[in-house]
Amino acid sequence: MGILEKVNYPEDIKKLSLSELYVLSEEIREFLLYNIANTGGHLAANLGVVELTLALLYTFNPPHDKIVWDVGHQCYVYKILTGRKEKFSTLRKFGGLSGFPKSKESDYDSFDTGHSSTSISVALGFAIARDLNNKDYNVIAVIGDGALTGGLAYEGLNNAGRYNGKLLVILNDNEMSISKNVGAIAKYLSQVRTRPKYFKLKKMADRFVTNIPLIGERLYDLIRKLKGGLKYILFPGTLFEALGFEYYGPIDGHDIKKMCEVFENVKNITKPVLVHVVTQKGRGYEHAEKFPEKYHGVPPFDIETGNHLIDINSKSFSEVLGDKLCKLAKNNRKIVAITAAMPDGTGLSRFAQIYPERFFDVGIAEEHAVTFAAALAKEGLKPFVAIYSTFLQRAFDQIIHDVCIQNLNVVFCVDRAGLVGEDGETHHGSFDISYLTLIPNLTVIAPKDIKEFEMMLEFAAVYDRGPVAIRYPRGTAKVVGIYNPIMFGKAEILTQGKDLAVFAVGRHVSILYDIIRENNLDITLINVRFLKPLDIELIEAIVKTHKKILIVEDNTIVGGLGEKIKSIVAEKNSSNLIKHIGLPDRFVQHGTVGELYSLLGLDRKSLKNVIMELIKN
Ligand SMILES: Cc1ncc(C[n+]2csc(CCOP(=O)(O)OP(=O)(O)O)c2C)c(N)n1
Ligand SMILES: CC(=O)[C@@H](O)[C@H](O)COP(=O)(O)O
Numbered sequence: 294m295g296i297l298e299k300v301n302y303p304e305d306i307k308k309l310s311l312s313e314l315y316v317l318s319e320e321i322r323e324f325l326l327y328n329i330a331n332t333g334g335h336l337a338a339n340l341g342v343v344e345l346t347l348a349l350l351y352t353f354n355p356p357h358d359k360i361v362w363d364v365g366h367q368c369y370v371y372k373i374l375t376g377r378k379e380k381f382s383t384l385r386k387f388g389g390l391s392g393f394p395k396s397k398e399s400d401y402d403s404f405d406t407g408h409s410s411t412s413i414s415v416a417l418g419f420a421i422a423r424d425l426n427n428k429d430y431n432v433i434a435v436i437g438d439g440a441l442t443g444g445l446a447y448e449g450l451n452n453a454g455r456y457n458g459k460l461l462v463i464l465n466d467n468e469m470s471i472s473k474n475v476g477a478i479a480k481y482l483s484q485v486r487t488r489p490k491y492f493k494l495k496k497m498a499d500r501f502v503t504n505i506p507l508i509g510e511r512l513y514d515l516i517r518k519l520k521g522g523l524k525y526i527l528f529p530g531t532l533f534e535a536l537g538f539e540y541y542g543p544i545d546g547h548d549i550k551k552m553c554e555v556f557e558n559v560k561n562i563t564k565p566v567l568v569h570v571v572t573q574k575g576r577g578y579e580h581a582e583k584f585p586e587k588y589h590g591v592p593p594f595d596i597e598t599g600n601h602l603i604d605i606n607s608k609s610f611s612e613v614l615g616d617k618l619c620k621l622a623k624n625n626r627k628i629v630a631i632t633a634a635m636p637d638g639t640g641l642s643r644f645a646q647i648y649p650e651r652f653f654d655v656g657i658a659e660e661h662a663v664t665f666a667a668a669l670a671k672e673g674l675k676p677f678v679a680i681y682s683t684f685l686q687r688a689f690d691q692i693i694h695d696v697c698i699q700n701l702n703v704v705f706c707v708d709r710a711g712l713v714g715e716d717g718e719t720h721h722g723s724f725d726i727s728y729l730t731l732i733p734n735l736t737v738i739a740p741k742d743i744k745e746f747e748m749m750l751e752f753a754a755v756y757d758r759g760p761v762a763i764r765y766p767r768g769t770a771k772v773v774g775i776y777n778p779i780m781f782g783k784a785e786i787l788t789q790g791k792d793l794a795v796f797a798v799g800r801h802v803s804i805l806y807d808i809i810r811e812n813n814l815d816i817t818l819i820n821v822r823f824l825k826p827l828d829i830e831l832i833e834a835i836v837k838t839h840k841k842i843l844i845v846e847d848n849t850i851v852g853g854l855g856e857k858i859k860s861i862v863a864e865k866n867s868s869n870l871i872k873h874i875g876l877p878d879r880f881v882q883h884g885t886v887g888e889l890y891s892l893l894g895l896d897r898k899s900l901k902n903v904i905m906e907l908i909k910n
């Protein structure tokens with residue numbers, strides 16, 4: 294690690310020659326590979342932005358200048374070069390560096406991100422604040438072609454296009470979202486990329502029109518009128534020019550010299566500028582170059598073979614969704630599946646292969662996905678919309694306004710509900726029980742394990758009295774082995790006893806079931822199943838027969854299951870002793886799910902202690 298050893302901050306980079314910068318870029322790739330093979334993380338995107346990050350740090354001066362990374366999963370190189378190299382082995386680990394920009398971690402991280410398509414709005418806000426505060430710094434948004442499929446990016450562009458100050462947007466175009474990028478914009482970018490000659494010609498046309506000699510008054514007027522329009526008639530401008538941006542590109546995002554030249558030339562232009570750089574996702578690591586989607590976010594892996602180093606001995610909920618939906622779709626031609634840029638993560642890739650005409654990857658567009666599904670349902674189709682809990686937050690209004698008010702038969706497959714682990718606070722599915730159960734008409738259910746998940750998918754496929762949301766966690770849950778038929782609005786009693794009643798949701802059901810069985814406890818365990826409508830009849834009966842109640846949920850305690858049960862108890866003026874364990878009313882950091890559960894009292898050991906304490910007295 295010759296050069297990297299001596300480089301810690303942007304000022305160290307500015308001292309390097311061009312050839313040293315290239316050596317450094319290779320050293321950084323090795324460093325990334327070695328570390329991410331141990332920690333896991335977002336490998337491919339970071340391998341792709343090594344030169345881009347070097348060129349940015351060579352030209353600009355963060356933290357004075359503000360660099361805003363869209364999504365933020367590609368900020369590792371930036372972290373390494375802004376004082377965090379020594380801590381890099383702690384990436385995504387409990388107490389260690391975050392995998393995303395975090396302003397509390399470093400002043401160099403200008404804005405916290407994790408969800409897509411925010412960077413242009415943030416950069417415009419920074420730019421206007423700078424002007425109003427009479428300050429002078431550069432603002433640079435770095436947005437990927439995938440993030441550019443998100444509607445928020447266009448809200449930002451629309452607003453920024455009429456701004457008259459310094460604002461630089463760098464479009465990092467690698468033709469990939471997590472999977473292959475999709476949609477009309479992706480197609481447009483591909484045309485821009487593959488027709489550089491066309492764009493060169495267009496530039497010549499610009500120059501030609503600008504230099505037409507002014508012969509005579511009338512011709513002058515005419516040309517003046519035509520001038521603006523003429524170049525667009527001959528050579529239509531780029532989309533970004535039409536939106537009010539100066540456009541530069543496409544340029545090679547691995548050519549440090551070229552990027553430094555362009556950034557230097559545009560950095561003082563007092564209008565919005567978009568520089569389009571073309572990069573290769575996964576660059577420099579054979580496996581990631583070949584399969585960038587597999588190395589987008591990776592668990593620890595073997596560098597030589599590229600094999601992931603995790604023991605998977607049970608199917609994940611996402612895989613079950615994919616398999617089961619394929620089976621259900623075979624007999625029901627009305628079933629369609631929708632993903633917002635996560636066909637692999639949500640398990641829908643196989644469905645996409647088998648039923649391409651009934652599968653829709655809409656890009657990073659959760660709001661659109663939900664409204665689109667609403668219209669499909671209105672016309673009699675049966676859409677299954679698979680979106681991670683944290684990203685579905687984006688579509689809260691669409692769920693209410695477009696689906697639930699009209700009581701449409703949309704099925705929401707709410708993946709990654711509860712804590713997700715290493716991605717941390719931007720990605721935990723901490724809120725869905727609260728934000729979904731407050732919506733009228735929406736049925737909200739949660740399976741205890743993958744077998745019950747299949748049953749719930751069957752139930753949702755035939756349920757035709759309104760929308761259904763099924764929430765389930767990342768990965769899997771231990772199989773319980775008891776399965777009563779799913780009945781609308783009914784909970785499931787798994788064990789009967791008199792010392793304590795435990796209400797549990799999702800994967801905590803099996804943890805509690807094991808505790809009760811292994812310790813031969815005289816406890817009633819209720820698998821809540823229906824978070825909405827709640828099984829009020831059963832809850833009221835339990836309140837009467839059990840003095841002590843424990844409620845366990847992998848959701849914020851605010852507006853979750855616990856509050857609902859407590860209010861039923863309060864209404865009955867009953868004096869039960871109630872203990873409620875859920876996620877705290879604060880954002881939960883990153884770490885393994887196991888570490889976070891023990892921190893928050895949701896792990897097996899803590900739960901057993903609580904139970905023993907409760908039944909002792
Ligand atoms: C609102 C939202 N939806 C989905 C995601 C999941 N996600 C993270 S990165 C990504 C793809 C981003 O593609 P791009 O911006 O081109 O970056 P690249 O990885 O190609 O560098 C997606 C879909 C997210 N972070 N935020
Ligand atoms: C950056 C981002 O938002 C995604 O890449 C996310 O990290 C995927 O999470 P899973 O690994 O749970 O699919």
Ligand SMILES: [Mg+2]
Nearest residue numbers: 437438439469
């Ligand atoms: Mg991309």
